[in-house]
Amino acid sequence: MVKSSPPNKKGKLTIITGPMFxxxxxxxxxxxxxxxxxxxxxIIFKPSLDNRYSETEITSHINNKITAIVISKGEEIRAHLKKKPKTEIIFLDELHFFDPEIVKVLNKLVKQGHQVIAAGLDQDFRGRPFKSTAFLLALAEKVVKLTAICRVCNEEATMSQRLISSRPALVTDPVILPGGEKIYEARCRSCHVVNKLIASVGEKLKKGIY
Ligand SMILES: [Zn+2]
Structure with missing residues (x-):
C-alpha cells in the first residue's frame, strides 16, 4: 500500500485575545x-479603521511599533500574498475590526499551509462576543487569552469598559469606537457597567413614548 505523503507545510491558527490593556x-x-x-x-496586516496612533504601524499602548500593511477588507490579504507567495507567517492586529468574512479568509489560508497569528478583542464594550474573534477562537489550534487589571478593584480584568464623559456608555452606542485610555478602561466582570437604563429611556424617546 502506498502511503500518502504528508503535506510539506502545516498550517496553524493562533489567536491572541482578551480585553483592552x-x-x-x-x-x-x-x-x-x-x-x-x-x-x-x-507579512503583517492591520485594519484601516484603527488609526489610534499610526496609519502604517502596529503600535502597542506602551509605544512599541512595527510597520504593517493597512487593509480595509480581509479579502485584500490574498492579493498581497500573490505578490509574496513564499510567505510563511501572516500576522494580523485588531481582528475584531474586520467583518466576519475574515473568518473564511484566514481559515482558508491556514488550510493552505500558512501560519496565521491574529490578535483582537474577544468582547465588545457591552461584554458581547465579537463575531470574527469568536468564530476564530473556536477554530484556532492555539489561543492566548490575556487579562488586564481592573481599574476599579485591581483584580483580574477580562472586560473593556467604555466611558463617555466619565460615565458608562449606553448599550445602544455603536459597537466600534476606536479610542485609547480616554474612553476605555479594563474592568472585571463585577465592576463592568453598561448603561442600560438611560438606553431604554433613550429608545423610548426615539420611539416617541415620552
Ligand atoms: Zn473589578
Whole structure:
C-alpha cells in the first residue's frame, strides 16, 4: 500500500485575545520579532479603521511599533500574498475590526499551509462576543487569552469598559469606537457597567413614548 505523503507545510491558527490593556498587541509584536529572528518570511496586516496612533504601524499602548500593511477588507490579504507567495507567517492586529468574512479568509489560508497569528478583542464594550474573534477562537489550534487589571478593584480584568464623559456608555452606542485610555478602561466582570437604563429611556424617546 502506498502511503500518502504528508503535506510539506502545516498550517496553524493562533489567536491572541482578551480585553483592552491586556497586552495583546505587545504579545503580537513579540511573536513578530521572534519570527523575524528565525528569518521566517512574514507579512503583517492591520485594519484601516484603527488609526489610534499610526496609519502604517502596529503600535502597542506602551509605544512599541512595527510597520504593517493597512487593509480595509480581509479579502485584500490574498492579493498581497500573490505578490509574496513564499510567505510563511501572516500576522494580523485588531481582528475584531474586520467583518466576519475574515473568518473564511484566514481559515482558508491556514488550510493552505500558512501560519496565521491574529490578535483582537474577544468582547465588545457591552461584554458581547465579537463575531470574527469568536468564530476564530473556536477554530484556532492555539489561543492566548490575556487579562488586564481592573481599574476599579485591581483584580483580574477580562472586560473593556467604555466611558463617555466619565460615565458608562449606553448599550445602544455603536459597537466600534476606536479610542485609547480616554474612553476605555479594563474592568472585571463585577465592576463592568453598561448603561442600560438611560438606553431604554433613550429608545423610548426615539420611539416617541415620552
Ligand atoms: Zn473589578
Amino acid at each position: 491586556a497586552g495583546k498587541t505587545e504579545e503580537l509584536l513579540r511573536q513578530i520579532r521572534r519570527a523575524q529572528y528565525a528569518q521566517k518570511k512574514i
